[in-house]
Amino acid sequence: EMQLVESGGGLVQPNGSLKLSCAASGFTFNTYDMSWVRQSPGKGLGLVAGISIKSYNYATFYADSVKGRFTISRDDSQSMVYLQMNNMKTEDTALYYCTAGELGDWYFDFWGPGTMVTVSS
């Protein structure tokens, strides 16, 4: 069974850092594009960052609102994807989902249950 499980969420102060992890299982991880999508009551769903596969040189892209602050990475040997979040802002508060999609089409076949991130002093 295809599974994505996020971890690493929590409460962080403004300007702080947090690293999210996502463990994947039940599918051929290294053939899927991986992404982080967040959902907040005020702003709905939004793609935060995405990373492609090795044969596409692990190409990455980011939402304008997180460029220079967040970094997505993946470890194909461990079937893991990460989101390093630095210089966090209150508007980063959201439920963060790890998602997987078939190569090249950036819709999301599978979603994890999500991990909550709260940025507050």
Added chain:
Amino acid sequence: DIQMTQSPASLSASLGETVTIECRASEDIYSNLAWYQQKPGNSPQLLIYDANSLADGVPSRFSGSGSGTQYSLKINSLQSEDVASYFCQQYNNYPTFGGGTKLELK
């Protein structure tokens, strides 16, 4: 970024009814459109991709259509388990989502 406008924002319908949700893109997205269902307390699940292709395991009462900038999701013979929020998402350019439609039973 391409803006996705969904309507209506909320909808109340009876069991067995046919429901239609609309999604309009701010520019042509060439059928690069997906629909998701999100039940309360759960993560979104893919229903439709490429505007009209049913994802694995999705009941045939769900269907998608449209082209250019106008797309729709139709649910035939509404069931109680269809109570959820529905979101469209374009992936012709940097992926963006619609604001969602909350579907309730009348």
